[in-house]
Amino acid sequence: METNESTGQKGFQTVGETKVENPRMTCRDVNVYYGDKHAIKHVGIDIGRNQVIAMIGPSGCGKSTFIRCLNRMNDTIPRCRVTGEILLDDTNIYDRDIDVVPLRAQVGMVFQKPNPFPKSIYDNVAYGPRIHGLAQNKAELDEYVETSLKRAGLWEEVKDRLDHSGTSLSGGQQQRLCIARTIAVSPEVILMDEPCSALDPIATAKIEGLIDELRTHYTIVIVTHSMQQAARVSQRTAYFHMGDLVEVGITDKVFTNPRHKLTEDYITGRFG
Amino acid sequence: MIRIIVVLAAAFTTFTFWTCTQSESRNYVSIVGSSTVYPFAAVVAEQFGRTTRFRTPILESTGSGGGIKLFCSGVGLEHPDIANASRRIKKSEVDRCRENGVNEIIEVKIGYDGIVLASSRKNPPMSISRKDIFLALAKEIPDLSGAEKLIANPHKTWKDVNSSLPDTKIEVLGPPPTSGTRDAFVELAMEGGAKTFSWIKDLKKKDKSRYKAICHTIREDGAFIEAGENDNLIIQKLEANPDAVGIFGFSFLEQNTDKIQGSSVDGFEPNFGSIAKGDYPVSRPLFMYVKKSHVGVIPGIKNYIEEFTSDKAWGEDGYLADKGMIPMPKEEREKYYNDARYLVPIEIK
Amino acid sequence: MNNSEYKQKALDKSSSGRTIEMVNKSLSRRYKAERRFRRYGQVAIIISLGFLCLLFISIISKGYPAFYQTFIQIDVFLDPDVLPKDKLSTANYPGLIKKSLSSEFPEVELRREKKQLYGMVSIGAYYQIRKMVMKNRDMIGTTQTVWVPVDDDIDMLAKGHIDRNTPELERRVKDIQLAWFDRWDKAGKIKKRFNTTFFTSGDSREPEMSGIWGAMAGSLYVLVVTLLLSFPIGVAAAVYLEEFASKSRWVDLIEVNINNLAAVPSIVFGLLGLAIFINFFGLPRSAPLVGGLVLTLMTLPIIIIASRAALQSVPPSIRQAALGVGASKMQTVFHHVFPLALPGILTGTIIGISRALGETAPLLMIGMVAFIVDVPGSFTDPSTVLPVQIYLWADSPERAFVERTSAAILVLLALLIATNFLAVLLRNRFERRW
Incomplete structure (x- = not known):
C-alpha cells in the first residue's frame, strides 16, 4: 500500500472500475503536495455524466483535498502544488492558459458549513449571474433567482422574503440557499464538500432528496463522512485511504461486496 | 467602493498639482527664533498686521540657536526673513550664513530681558x-x-x-x-x-x-x-x-x-x-537679525522693523514695556533705529 | 458489558460521595476567587473613571470662564475731524476711545493715571470701532453707545481671579482702577457676555482678542489632507498586502517595517517631512498641506495595521463562497471581503486621525508651531493646529491665558469626542452580521 516514490512509479493499484463511458471529468495521475507532504497520490478516476459520485474515507484521507482540485480551489492555498491531468470535457483544467474564473462557473462548489453572503436572499442567488453578466435585465435576473431557488427547493419557503438577509435563515435553508447560489450560474458539475455535516437529520434528508433531483441536470461529486448518505444518494462510490484511491465502483457493489481489504474494514467499522 | 477610491485618488493628484503651482509666492514676513523674544515679537507682529495693509507676519518659536540656523540656511522664499535671538549672533553662525549666501545681516538690538x-x-x-x-x-x-x-x-x-x-x-x-x-x-x-x-x-x-x-x-x-x-x-x-x-x-x-x-x-x-x-x-540684551537681501522682495519687512523700532512699541512707555520687555536707554534706541532704517549690515569681527 | 463500561461503574460506586464533597469544598474557594477578580475589575474602573472625572472637572472649571468675556459700555463720539472720509482705515481710533473715557472721568489728569484708565479697555475696542465705522459711514458725527471688551487684567478682576486684599504694589490692577471699575459696575455698564471672539478669531497676544478659530481651521485643513491621503493609500496597501501579495520574504520585510513605523516617535516624521517636503520639494513652511503630509506618514502605519487586522477577521468561508461561484480575486475582495472589513477599517482610520489631531511634535519641525493671527484660508496658508495653540497659550505669561488654555483643551476634547462618536455611528451603519 506504500507508494514507491523513489522510482516515481505508481505503487498502489486502485481496484474496481475507474473508467466510465463518456465521462464528464477525467482525472489521470493526480498528485497533490502541501509543501513536502504528499497528500494525494497518483489518483486516476472518471466522473460520469448526470450521476452522483461519493467520496468516502477516514478523516485526513485526502477526499476533500481531491475534490478541491476539481475546480482549482486549492490554488488559493499557499505552498499547495498539483500535478497530473484533470480533464473537463476534454480540456485539461490545469493547462497554463485556463482561466479559473470561468472554470469555477462551470464547476461550482458547496461547502461544509453553509456560507451565504451577509446580503439579502435575492442578492445571494443573483450574485453569480450578475458578475458573469448572464442576465440582460432585471426580469431575466428575477427569473434566474426564481428558477435556482425552485431547483434548490427553497422557493416556497422564501418567496415572500427575498429581501431578508441570507444569514437569517436556518442552517438547512442556508445550505439550500448556497446550492441555489451555485446552480444559478448553470454549472456542469457541482462539488459538495460534506454539505450536511453541520445540519440536523431533517435538513439532511431534504438536502439528500435535493441532490437526487439535481442529478438530472448536473454531475455531482459529494464528499461525505456518512456511509449511509453515500449509499443513499450516490451511484458510484470512491474510497480514499491515506491519499490513495483504494477502490471505485458502483455504490451497491462497493457497500455489499467490497473488493479491497481496506474498503471492507472501513465499511464494517473496523476503523474510521 | 472602487469608484470611491478612484475618485479619491483623482482628487489627490489634482490637489497635488494645484498646490505645486500655488506655492510660488510668499506675501507675509516669516520670523523665527528665541522663545524669550517670541511674546514681544508677537505683539509687534499682531499690531503690525492689524493696522497696516500687510499680512500679519508668521512667528515661529524655535529657540535662538535653531532660529539662526534656519535664518542662515539660505536666501529665497523658503527661508525666514528675520531671526530673533536672546544673545548676540556668533562668529561661527555668521560664517555659516556666508557659506549659504546670506551676506548682509542687519542687527537690531531691541531691549533687555x-x-x-x-x-x-x-x-x-x-x-x-x-x-x-x-x-x-x-x-x-x-x-x-x-x-x-x-x-x-x-x-x-x-x-x-x-x-x-x-x-x-x-x-x-x-x-x-x-x-x-x-x-x-x-x-x-x-x-x-x-x-x-x-x-x-x-x-x-x-x-x-x-x-x-x-x-x-x-x-x-x-x-x-x-x-x-x-x-x-x-x-x-x-x-x-x-x-x-x-x-x-x-x-x-x-x-x-x-x-x-x-x-x-x-x-x-x-x-x-x-x-x-x-x-x-x-x-541680557535681545536681538533681531534681518536678511537684507529679502528687504524689498518680501512685502512688509521694512514696515515691520519700523513698527518694532517706533517709540510706541519699544519706547519707555511703549506696549512692549507693558508686556515685560525692558527698553534700552534713549541713545541706544536711536543708534539701532538708524541702523535699522538705513539697513546697515553688521561688521563681522 | 465491555471492559471500560465496567470500570466506569466501579468508579461511580466507590467515589460518588467523595467527589461531590471535594467539588463542594473547592466550590467556595472558586467563587471567592471569582468575586475577588470582579472586585479588582470594578476598582480599576472606578479609579480610572475618577481620574477622568478629575480631569474633566478641573479643565471645565478652569476653562469655562473663558467662554465669557467682560464688556464695558462706553459712549463714543465719532468725531468727523478725527475720521476724515478718505483715510478711514488709518484714522486715530484709539484717540476716540481715549476721549470718551476722559470725558467720563474728567477728574483724571495725571499722565500716569490716564494711562491706567486707557489701559482698562482692550485694544480690541479700537478695531471694533474701526470695523463699525467702515461698515456704516453714516455714523460719523454721531455719538454711539457701544459695548467693548475690557483689558485682560480687568476681565480677570471681573471674574474674581484678582484678590483685592493684596497690597497695591503687588497687584496688576491698581486701587484707582478698582474704584473706576466699581463705579462702572454700579452704573450697570459692566456686563459679561458670551465670548464670540474666542470662536471666530485667530491667535493674539492680547488674551481678550485671542481665539481658537484660526487653529481649528488649521486643524481642519491638516486633517482633510491627512484623511484624503492616508485613507486610500493605507487601505490600498492593506488590501494588497493581505489579499493579493503572495507570501514572500519581501512581504514579510515590508510587514515588519510597517509595524516598526507605527512605533516610531512622531518627531522623527517631522524631521523627515522637513527634509523631504520642505527642503527637497520646496513646499512652503507652516502650511497645512505639509502638516497633513507629515501626519499622513504618521497615521499610515496605524491605518494599514488596523485594516489588515480587519481584513483578516473576515471569515475565509466568505472568500471561498465568492470564489466558488466564479468571482475573480478582485471581485471577491471588493464585493465581499472589503465591505465586511469596512467597520474595522473605519475604526482604525478614526483612531489614526484622532492621534493626528492631537499631535504637536512633528509639526514643530515644519514650522506649524508659530504665532499666526490670520485665519488660514487655503491649504498653503500658514497656520497652526489646536494642540499647538494649547501649547503656545500654556506658555504665555498673561494670567488670562490660563483659562483660555483650558478652554482650548475643552474644544479639542469636544472635537475628539465628536470624531469618536462619528466612528461609532459609521461602524453601526456598516456593521453586518454573518
Whole structure:
C-alpha cells in the first residue's frame, strides 16, 4: 500500500472500475503536495455524466483535498502544488492558459458549513449571474433567482422574503440557499464538500432528496463522512485511504461486496 | 467602493498639482527664533498686521540657536526673513550664513530681558550675590579652606552658602539645558560668581575648557530641578512650595507680582529701572537679525522693523514695556533705529 | 458489558460521595476567587473613571470662564475731524476711545493715571470701532453707545481671579482702577457676555482678542489632507498586502517595517517631512498641506495595521463562497471581503486621525508651531493646529491665558469626542452580521 516514490512509479493499484463511458471529468495521475507532504497520490478516476459520485474515507484521507482540485480551489492555498491531468470535457483544467474564473462557473462548489453572503436572499442567488453578466435585465435576473431557488427547493419557503438577509435563515435553508447560489450560474458539475455535516437529520434528508433531483441536470461529486448518505444518494462510490484511491465502483457493489481489504474494514467499522 | 477610491485618488493628484503651482509666492514676513523674544515679537507682529495693509507676519518659536540656523540656511522664499535671538549672533553662525549666501545681516538690538530668581511671597525676599548663586548651584566648588582645588558641592541649605541667608534647603527650579534662559543664567550668574575666585578667573586664559566646565556645570544631586520649558508651571510650583526658588524671564515675574517676588542680586532688585540701567547683573540684551537681501522682495519687512523700532512699541512707555520687555536707554534706541532704517549690515569681527 | 463500561461503574460506586464533597469544598474557594477578580475589575474602573472625572472637572472649571468675556459700555463720539472720509482705515481710533473715557472721568489728569484708565479697555475696542465705522459711514458725527471688551487684567478682576486684599504694589490692577471699575459696575455698564471672539478669531497676544478659530481651521485643513491621503493609500496597501501579495520574504520585510513605523516617535516624521517636503520639494513652511503630509506618514502605519487586522477577521468561508461561484480575486475582495472589513477599517482610520489631531511634535519641525493671527484660508496658508495653540497659550505669561488654555483643551476634547462618536455611528451603519 506504500507508494514507491523513489522510482516515481505508481505503487498502489486502485481496484474496481475507474473508467466510465463518456465521462464528464477525467482525472489521470493526480498528485497533490502541501509543501513536502504528499497528500494525494497518483489518483486516476472518471466522473460520469448526470450521476452522483461519493467520496468516502477516514478523516485526513485526502477526499476533500481531491475534490478541491476539481475546480482549482486549492490554488488559493499557499505552498499547495498539483500535478497530473484533470480533464473537463476534454480540456485539461490545469493547462497554463485556463482561466479559473470561468472554470469555477462551470464547476461550482458547496461547502461544509453553509456560507451565504451577509446580503439579502435575492442578492445571494443573483450574485453569480450578475458578475458573469448572464442576465440582460432585471426580469431575466428575477427569473434566474426564481428558477435556482425552485431547483434548490427553497422557493416556497422564501418567496415572500427575498429581501431578508441570507444569514437569517436556518442552517438547512442556508445550505439550500448556497446550492441555489451555485446552480444559478448553470454549472456542469457541482462539488459538495460534506454539505450536511453541520445540519440536523431533517435538513439532511431534504438536502439528500435535493441532490437526487439535481442529478438530472448536473454531475455531482459529494464528499461525505456518512456511509449511509453515500449509499443513499450516490451511484458510484470512491474510497480514499491515506491519499490513495483504494477502490471505485458502483455504490451497491462497493457497500455489499467490497473488493479491497481496506474498503471492507472501513465499511464494517473496523476503523474510521 | 472602487469608484470611491478612484475618485479619491483623482482628487489627490489634482490637489497635488494645484498646490505645486500655488506655492510660488510668499506675501507675509516669516520670523523665527528665541522663545524669550517670541511674546514681544508677537505683539509687534499682531499690531503690525492689524493696522497696516500687510499680512500679519508668521512667528515661529524655535529657540535662538535653531532660529539662526534656519535664518542662515539660505536666501529665497523658503527661508525666514528675520531671526530673533536672546544673545548676540556668533562668529561661527555668521560664517555659516556666508557659506549659504546670506551676506548682509542687519542687527537690531531691541531691549533687555532680566533673568530673575523668584520665590513665593509667603517668605521674606532674599538678597543674594552671584557668588552665592555659584556656590549654591555649581556641581563642583573651590575647596572651603581656600586651596586651589575643587570639591563636590557640599552645601545643603542657603545658610551653608552664606550665613546671612535663611536656613532653608537649597531647592531651585530652573529651565532645561535646551533653553536660552538657561544659557544666559549660567553665563551671567554662575560665571559671574565663579570669577570672584581669582584662580578660577586666571584659568580662563590658561585652560578655557576647564574654566567653562567649572563655571557652567550645574549640580545634579537634586538641589537644582529641571522644570521644563513651561514657566507658568514653575510659578505654580513656587506657590505650592514657599522655600523653593525659580529661575525664569522677567516678564513672568512682571505678570505674577501678586504671587511671587524677585530676589535681589548683588544688591539690586529686578525691576525696569535696574535692568535698563544695567545695574541688575543677570540681564541680557535681545536681538533681531534681518536678511537684507529679502528687504524689498518680501512685502512688509521694512514696515515691520519700523513698527518694532517706533517709540510706541519699544519706547519707555511703549506696549512692549507693558508686556515685560525692558527698553534700552534713549541713545541706544536711536543708534539701532538708524541702523535699522538705513539697513546697515553688521561688521563681522 | 465491555471492559471500560465496567470500570466506569466501579468508579461511580466507590467515589460518588467523595467527589461531590471535594467539588463542594473547592466550590467556595472558586467563587471567592471569582468575586475577588470582579472586585479588582470594578476598582480599576472606578479609579480610572475618577481620574477622568478629575480631569474633566478641573479643565471645565478652569476653562469655562473663558467662554465669557467682560464688556464695558462706553459712549463714543465719532468725531468727523478725527475720521476724515478718505483715510478711514488709518484714522486715530484709539484717540476716540481715549476721549470718551476722559470725558467720563474728567477728574483724571495725571499722565500716569490716564494711562491706567486707557489701559482698562482692550485694544480690541479700537478695531471694533474701526470695523463699525467702515461698515456704516453714516455714523460719523454721531455719538454711539457701544459695548467693548475690557483689558485682560480687568476681565480677570471681573471674574474674581484678582484678590483685592493684596497690597497695591503687588497687584496688576491698581486701587484707582478698582474704584473706576466699581463705579462702572454700579452704573450697570459692566456686563459679561458670551465670548464670540474666542470662536471666530485667530491667535493674539492680547488674551481678550485671542481665539481658537484660526487653529481649528488649521486643524481642519491638516486633517482633510491627512484623511484624503492616508485613507486610500493605507487601505490600498492593506488590501494588497493581505489579499493579493503572495507570501514572500519581501512581504514579510515590508510587514515588519510597517509595524516598526507605527512605533516610531512622531518627531522623527517631522524631521523627515522637513527634509523631504520642505527642503527637497520646496513646499512652503507652516502650511497645512505639509502638516497633513507629515501626519499622513504618521497615521499610515496605524491605518494599514488596523485594516489588515480587519481584513483578516473576515471569515475565509466568505472568500471561498465568492470564489466558488466564479468571482475573480478582485471581485471577491471588493464585493465581499472589503465591505465586511469596512467597520474595522473605519475604526482604525478614526483612531489614526484622532492621534493626528492631537499631535504637536512633528509639526514643530515644519514650522506649524508659530504665532499666526490670520485665519488660514487655503491649504498653503500658514497656520497652526489646536494642540499647538494649547501649547503656545500654556506658555504665555498673561494670567488670562490660563483659562483660555483650558478652554482650548475643552474644544479639542469636544472635537475628539465628536470624531469618536462619528466612528461609532459609521461602524453601526456598516456593521453586518454573518
